Amino acid sequence: MNFELQQKLFKIVQRPAKYKEHPCVIVPEKLEPLPYNRLFFSNNSFHILELGCGWGEFALQWLEKYPQHEYIAMEVKGDRIKKILKKIDKKNIQNLKIIPVNFQWFFKEIIPENAFDLVIINFPDPWPKRRHWKHRLIQESFLEILYKIIRNNGYVYIATDYGPYARKILSIFRKSSLYRPAIPWPNYLRRRPLIFPESKFERITSKYNKPYYMLWKKV
Numbered sequence: 001m002n003f004e005l006q007q008k009l010f011k012i013v014q015r016p017a018k019y020k021e022h023p024c025v026i027v028p029e030k031l032e033p034l035p036y037n038r039l040f041f042s043n044n045s046f047h048i049l050e051l052g053c054g055w056g057e058f059a060l061q062w063l064e065k066y067p068q069h070e071y072i073a074m075e076v077k078g079d080r081i082k083k084i085l086k087k088i089d090k091k092n093i094q095n096l097k098i099i100p101v102n103f104q105w106f107f108k109e110i111i112p113e114n115a116f117d118l119v120i121i122n123f124p125d126p127w128p129k130r131r132h133w134k135h136r137l138i139q140e141s142f143l144e145i146l147y148k149i150i151r152n153n154g155y156v157y158i159a160t161d162y163g164p165y166a167r168k169i170l171s172i173f174r175k176s177s178l179y180r181p182a183i184p185w186p187n188y189l190r191r192r193p194l195i196f197p198e199s200k201f202e203r204i205t206s207k208y209n210k211p212y213y214m215l216w217k218k219v
């Protein structure tokens, strides 16, 4: 991305909105890694990053089970973020923070290295048309970026209901020397591991398609 475009897109990120004033919303002011103390209360807690958290159902259920974890979620749609914030207020949650940024625009610029123990990617947009594959989140280059932001012994959990994308993700991860499968061959399950809660999209889609679940460990 060239400098001018980057600056233009960053101005969009910073456009004021009422929901962006909420204490659980983190809007980066500069194009540089967010300081740890803006993301987390403690460096010793378990840190989770979710990409495309939608309506936040997975995050909220996770934190109900593990209230001591610290959870950062990236989501671009304001209406979905507002719904999550309502639930955050109702339950008086402080350890779920939302970064309202398009992660295809800014990711490595704003997410600090060596910060997360678990990255969650639930039902990433599948972009089924070949000419749109370049928009898919999981690409070889993204695996390298993820590697840097995950702490030692950290994991990436991915669920998708779209078979061709699942096969592509499997092939990219299996070829990578940066991760090893935490699920034995063929490195996926067709039933959600029970430690992970169900996401809203999953609840809707799994009536029609049986999702694929993967877990990869940083080497």
Ligand SMILES: C[S@@+](CC[C@H](N)C(=O)[O-])C[C@H]1O[C@@H](n2cnc3c(N)ncnc32)[C@H](O)[C@@H]1O
Residues within 6 Å of the ligand: 051, 052, 053, 054, 055, 074, 075, 076, 077, 080, 101, 102, 103, 104, 105, 121, 122, 123, 124, 125, 199, 200, 201, 202
């Ligand atoms: C198919 S939905 C899945 C939502 C949620 N993960 C779930 O399973 O219920 C994909 C989500 O990712 C978000 N998303 C897609 N591309 C994004 C991007 N580039 N940056 C931030 N969020 C994105 C969408 O707004 C949407 O909420």
